[in-house]
Amino acid sequence: MTRIAILGFSNSGKTTLFNALTGLEAPTAPHPFTTADPNVGVLKVVDPLLDRIAVLEGSRKVTRATLDLHDLPAVRPGSVRRLGPGREPEAILMVLRGHEAGWVPAGSHGTDAVEQAEELLVELAVSDFEVFHRRRDRIAKEASADPELRPAAEAIARAADLLAEGTPLRQFPWSEAELGAFRGLSPLSLLPCIWVINTGEDDPDQESHAGRLREVVPPTDPVLAVSALLEEEVVRFDPAEREEIYEGLGLGQGARGAVTGALDLLTFYTMNSRESRAWMVSRGSTARQAAGKIHSDLERGFIRAEVAPIEEVVRHGGWARTRSTGGVIRIEGKDYLVQDGDVMLVRFSV
């Protein structure tokens, strides 16, 4: 389960977007700080290939990939770090108010998405800086006694310098070892961040909002423009009707599709007669890391994985037939980089 924090200033439409993505009905209101305690919900990813494979395998249960969404109280100066230790988010959905609806007070942050983004970038950098700055002094002392800590101390010092300039850590190409040095510090500015401009229902010029925003956020951050209010209404319809409505309104796959697409995640599958299941991992995950999503025993005792693309498995009529065809299923080791759409059968021993 991928944990995603929804952040943004008050009245930007965080809870409205949360409802649109999860289908839940958490309270929203046109006054600031409506959300005092986090709303937690799940987005199930629609996946026709998973349904096909479940039928072919005769699985009794189908389990979709899910995103675990945390709609958090509005960001206030000095308070972006909202989820406790061990529950840090793996990605951030940043909601920016772009709509002008007069009955919703804009508070101190206005309706200019670019200004809000600039402030939020600073908030995150400052919050990380405080953590790195404290750590920098301590690890520098430790490193003078223990030379092995020197590279980590240098990485933390460099990160603190970047943060002091307001540069998000994800804008720098860190090595695996350097990222390892940051692990216990849980920097927010290192996380993938998707910027969502909550535009008005009848705002014709969504692309120009998004274009201006792209100039101020890190170049690899996805920028989406959606109307949270409209999406919240559409999610109340059943899935088949929803698709028609999206098509009618020219909304593509809607906010759910846009958000899951913008997260740099890939899907892999496991299946047998008991359960067909989709899992999501970040791009660049190894077979062993993916196995760890399923169960820590599989990661610890990983031997090898049998791997084939799901389209091929569907085309051959299921795993058993794919195997008897020969040449489709590959044997991969622990360092294999999982590809989007891989079916994996993990061999392990503990």
Ligand SMILES: Nc1nc2c(ncn2[C@@H]2O[C@H](COP(=O)(O)OP(=O)(O)OP(=O)(O)O)[C@@H](O)[C@H]2O)c(=O)[nH]1
């Ligand atoms: N017209 C319009 N109103 C919206 C839109 N999105 C949200 N609203 C309204 O704005 C108000 C605030 O929305 P919320 O989703 O509660 O905002 P929030 O960011 O969760 O606010 P806090 O929890 O107070 O931080 C509600 O009355 C929503 O109905 C939108 O796209 N268009």
Ligand SMILES: [Mg+2]
């Ligand atoms: Mg709210």
